[in-house]
Amino acid sequence: MEVSALTSAECPLPETVAGLAAARDFTRATLARWGLPTLADDAVLVVSELATNAVLHGTGTASVRLSHAGSVVRIEVADESPAVPAKRSSGADGGWGLRLVELLSLAWGVTPTAGGKVVWCDLAGTAGQ
Numbered sequence: 001m002e003v004s005a006l007t008s009a010e011c012p013l014p015e016t017v018a019g020l021a022a023a024r025d026f027t028r029a030t031l032a033r034w035g036l037p038t039l040a041d042d043a044v045l046v047v048s049e050l051a052t053n054a055v056l057h058g059t060g061t062a063s064v065r066l067s068h069a070g071s072v073v074r075i076e077v078a079d080e081s082p083a084v085p086a087k088r089s090s091g092a093d094g095g096w097g098l099r100l101v102e103l104l105s106l107a108w109g110v111t112p113t114a115g116g117k118v119v120w121c122d123l124a125g126t127a128g129q
Contacts, residue, residue, distance in 0.1 A: 008065070020051050023051045028043075031073070046100070053098075076118050077119050086098070
């Protein structure tokens with residue numbers, strides 16, 4: 001785990017879903033360090049969904065990055081696949097992850113990069129919550 005500043009932290013993702021507990025632990029610990037423990041449950045759920053998608057459907061290496069500016073915590077999950085995730089229809093079995101992300105976040109999206117993509121979302125969070 002690399003912490004580049006008080007308001008930004010990054011953690012590589014494991015290559016298997018079985019190792020994703022480390023990403024959830026990283027998220028909870030980082031938010032506690034930033035004084036945002038009540039945001040942890042929603043953030044851990046979002047990280048779990050986005051990281052699982054990256055490990056199952058992405059390619060190459062992946063990472064999760066958290067940043068905090070003002071009243072917003074941004075969660076970014078990067079992987080090396082250019083494929084853009086899509087929400088499933090409301091009648092589909094499974095695949096509810098992006099719908100959960102949408103419900104819990106202020107905004108979310110996908111940013112293409114030279115080496116793949118970043119799926120991001122913003123959560124409302126201020127210190128002392």
